[in-house]
Amino acid sequence: MFRRLILAAALALATPAFAQERSITVASTTSTEQSGLFGHILPIFTRETGIAVRVVALGTGQALDVGRRGDADVVFVHDRVAEQRFVREGHGLERQHVMFNDFVIVGPEADPAGIAGSRDTAAALKRIAESRAPFISRGDRSGTHAAELRLWQQAGVDPASGRGVWYREIGQGMGPTLNTAAAQGAYAMTDRGTWLSFRNRQGLRIVVEGDARLFNQYGVMLVNPARHAHVKREDGQRFIDWIVSPAGQAAIAGYKINGEQLFFPNAAQAEPGA
Amino acid sequence: MRAPEAILPLRAEGLGFSADGVAILKGIGLTIEAGRPTLVIGPNGAGKSVLLRLLHRLLPPTTGHVTWDGPAADPRRHQAMVFQRPVLLRRSVLANLRYPLALAGLDRAEQDRRAAEALALVGLAPLADRPARKLSGGEQQRLALARAAALRPEVLFLDEPCASLDPAATRAVEETLQALAARGTKLVMATHDLAQARRLAGDVAFLHRGRLLEHAPAARFFAAPATAEAAAFLRGELLW
Amino acid sequence: MVSLPAMNDLHSAFGQALGLVADGDATLGNIVLLSLRVSLTAVALAALVGLPLGALLAVARFPGRGGVVVALNALMGLPPVVAGLLIYLLLSRSGPLGPLGLLFTPTAMVIAQALLIAPILAALARQVLEAMWEEYAEQLRSFGAGPWRAVPTLLWDGRFALLTVLLAGFGRASAEVGAVMIVGGNIEGFTRVMTTAIALETSKGDLPLALALGMVLMAIVLTVNALAQGLRDIAARQAG
Numbered sequence: 001m002f003r004r005l006i007l008a009a010a011l012a013l014a015t016p017a018f019a020q021e022r023s024i025t026v027a028s029t030t031s032t033e034q035s036g037l038f039g040h041i042l043p044i045f046t047r048e049t050g051i052a053v054r055v056v057a058l059g060t061g062q063a064l065d066v067g068r069r070g071d072a073d074v075v076f077v078h079d080r081v082a083e084q085r086f087v088r089e090g091h092g093l094e095r096q097h098v099m100f101n102d103f104v105i106v107g108p109e110a111d112p113a114g115i116a117g118s119r120d121t122a123a124a125l126k127r128i129a130e131s132r133a134p135f136i137s138r139g140d141r142s143g144t145h146a147a148e149l150r151l152w153q154q155a156g157v158d159p160a161s162g163r164g165v166w167y168r169e170i171g172q173g174m175g176p177t178l179n180t181a182a183a184q185g186a187y188a189m190t191d192r193g194t195w196l197s198f199r200n201r202q203g204l205r206i207v208v209e210g211d212a213r214l215f216n217q218y219g220v221m222l223v224n225p226a227r228h229a230h231v232k233r234e235d236g237q238r239f240i241d242w243i244v245s246p247a248g249q250a251a252i253a254g255y256k257i258n259g260e261q262l263f264f265p266n267a268a269q270a271e272p273g274a
Numbered sequence: 275m276r277a278p279e280a281i282l283p284l285r286a287e288g289l290g291f292s293a294d295g296v297a298i299l300k301g302i303g304l305t306i307e308a309g310r311p312t313l314v315i316g317p318n319g320a321g322k323s324v325l326l327r328l329l330h331r332l333l334p335p336t337t338g339h340v341t342w343d344g345p346a347a348d349p350r351r352h353q354a355m356v357f358q359r360p361v362l363l364r365r366s367v368l369a370n371l372r373y374p375l376a377l378a379g380l381d382r383a384e385q386d387r388r389a390a391e392a393l394a395l396v397g398l399a400p401l402a403d404r405p406a407r408k409l410s411g412g413e414q415q416r417l418a419l420a421r422a423a424a425l426r427p428e429v430l431f432l433d434e435p436c437a438s439l440d441p442a443a444t445r446a447v448e449e450t451l452q453a454l455a456a457r458g459t460k461l462v463m464a465t466h467d468l469a470q471a472r473r474l475a476g477d478v479a480f481l482h483r484g485r486l487l488e489h490a491p492a493a494r495f496f497a498a499p500a501t502a503e504a505a506a507f508l509r510g511e512l513l514w
Numbered sequence: 515m516v517s518l519p520a521m522n523d524l525h526s527a528f529g530q531a532l533g534l535v536a537d538g539d540a541t542l543g544n545i546v547l548l549s550l551r552v553s554l555t556a557v558a559l560a561a562l563v564g565l566p567l568g569a570l571l572a573v574a575r576f577p578g579r580g581g582v583v584v585a586l587n588a589l590m591g592l593p594p595v596v597a598g599l600l601i602y603l604l605l606s607r608s609g610p611l612g613p614l615g616l617l618f619t620p621t622a623m624v625i626a627q628a629l630l631i632a633p634i635l636a637a638l639a640r641q642v643l644e645a646m647w648e649e650y651a652e653q654l655r656s657f658g659a660g661p662w663r664a665v666p667t668l669l670w671d672g673r674f675a676l677l678t679v680l681l682a683g684f685g686r687a688s689a690e691v692g693a694v695m696i697v698g699g700n701i702e703g704f705t706r707v708m709t710t711a712i713a714l715e716t717s718k719g720d721l722p723l724a725l726a727l728g729m730v731l732m733a734i735v736l737t738v739n740a741l742a743q744g745l746r747d748i749a750a751r752q753a754g
Contacts, residue, residue, distance in 0.1 A: 052704075054699070069609075175718050
């Protein structure tokens with residue numbers, strides 16, 4: 001009896017598997033995955049080409065690492081400086097603009113720093129530092145984290161001085177950062193897409209938006225097949241070509257939450273300084 | 275008369291065993307010949323169980339050695355042992371019988387033949403498919419005996435096989451032992467039960483405080499023990 | 515007043531969990547199937563290595579055995595993230611096993627979970643079987659079975675206790691998120707399992723949905739355990 005059961009179990013498990021299909025792996029960011037953008041546009045691409053897209057969603061820094069190690073075919077992230085270095089060092093081929101969205105600063109209802117309604121990010125961050133109001137930082141080398149650090153620099157504030165007191169780095173993705181901010185009544189910087197699809201807001205609301213400095217550019221590039229021979233060059237390029245094509249750009253523009261467009265295609269713009 | 279695979283006689287010379295520096299057996303010299311059962315008797319703690327384990331090579335001697343003087347190349351294959359508390363595998367009665375036979379390299383048909391024969395010997399045939407460990411204490415010991423017998427050993431060691439059994443179960447085991455002895459199996463059995471020793475013994479080895487004080491034919495031992503300790507033991511006096 | 519939202523969340527999670535199951539949601543179904551498949555395969559793979567290793571440690575006596583046992587017990591606490599990182603570095607295209615192209619596949623998740631639970635199976639199996647070996651050792655040696663032969667005997671005779679060990683391994687595998695997240699990548703429709711889906715919904719702030727998924731996971735683990743125990747009881751009644 002027992003012997004037969006074991007046999008049956010072994011047979012059930014040995015039946016093959018995890019079907020193989022034509023696919024590419026894209027290392028991307030939590031903001032694109034968790035905002036639901038990929039859920040909207042990837043089925044369109046797959047329907048047109050028969051190529052399934054497997055998205056590994058990480059922080060931008062980690063996503064670039066995955067590309068560097070050759071564990072993805074395409075990298076689709078948002079930290080232009082890091083992306084340019086990635087290409088310069090030969091890890092990726094030509095980087096292309098895809099779209100942008102914007103960051104917003106969210107904060108608690110009580111607004112202890114008194115910055116609600118501001119359009120000046122630098123001034124707002126300065127006020128947060130001065131009032132020592134709690135601020136939750138991603139602290140995870142993501143594109144959002146890099147952008148946040150640049151904004152502090154522009155505000156002339158070194159947040160490291162408040163580390164562990166009012167400046168709290170949690171080393172996690174956007175969602176956990178917002179969860180933490182909501183729980184602690186703290187400020188945080190987030191991309192608008194994640195914010196719009198985020199459910200556990202409690203008292204959090206947008207306090208700063210609309211500043212040109214909050215602009216967030218996404219870029220896409222193929223992992224260099226000369227470095228990693230197994231990279232699916234043709235299918236990966238097909239994805240890149242599609243996402244910057246009018247069809248792909250229209251798909252991006254068509255993604256809305258509550259009637260609000262999250263990402264603004266701008267592939268037509270040339271890469272500045274390229 | 276001696277088969278080419280015979281292992282007897284068994285000779286122990288200067289045999290001693292110590293555990294953690296405490297001597298349990300000292301200077302045992304003993305020769306066991308084919309024939310009627312050899313009963314190892316003596317008070318509790320005399321070292322009977324340890325002696326059997328040394329002879330069966332379950333324990334390595336601290337001093338001296340055990341030799342099998344018969345012509346058989348591999349004496350181990352011609353011995354078996356039954357313990358005070360039967361160690362039955364968590365399997366059916368039949369599977370318990372087959373296990374050592376398979377280890378001995380017998381084919382399936384021979385295993386089944388011998389198992390059936392052994393079950394008949396101890397009267398457990400109707401229970402062949404029962405889980406062995408759900409049998410009663412007496413049935414378990416008879417199964418352990420049957421399992422040992424199925425190996426057709428030339429020498430069968432028995433360490434107080436009836437110590438935990440009631441009189442009825444003891445009688446059933448003794449009947450089986452008589453049958454085995456009658457068919458030529460040499461029994462080497464430890465017991466502290468004098469009545470049992472009188473019923474079964476061909477010769478007696480009397481152990482006392484780790485020493486072999488006497489080894490004599492049963493009739494002479496019981497009629498006229500040579501040592502004061504044996505005489506006291508036979509009178510039923512507590513000996514330490 | 516303060517606890518009201520939390521109560522509502524719990525209530526809504528429970529409702530959502532029931533709804534998810536009642537709808538027979540296809541996406542959820544695939545995630546559940548993948549979870550079961552990955553974790554059960556990992557248990558099978560880990561059992562293939564861990565159980566014999568545990569049995570061998572139960573019977574073998576060699577210098578350094580104590581160290582191995584301590585190491586194994588310590589490895590039971592191997593953090594999933596560390597197991598995940600190890601497998602990630604091994605399977606990455608830039609790692610030694612890169613050419614296999616296994617990173618971000620269910621196979622990688624199976625390997626990571628197997629690495630995570632093999633020490634658990636080995637350590638628990640050793641404990642269970644060592645007790646059994648204490649009982650069996652003399653009898654098996656008497657049959658002429660050395661440690662190598664004792665391993666399969668103990669594994670078979672310990673099968674019911676070992677089933678519980680396997681269930682412990684399955685519980686740990688199906689509950690962990692750190693390892694599968696790293697080596698699987700939580701790719702929708704390909705490597706997303708229950709735990710990574712829960713982590714994802716948590717980061718999206720959809721706590722009720724995350725909790726609902728957690729309830730579904732608990733129900734699955736409960737069902738697997740109940741099935742296994744039920745089968746065990748039936749088999750135990752037959753085989754003892």
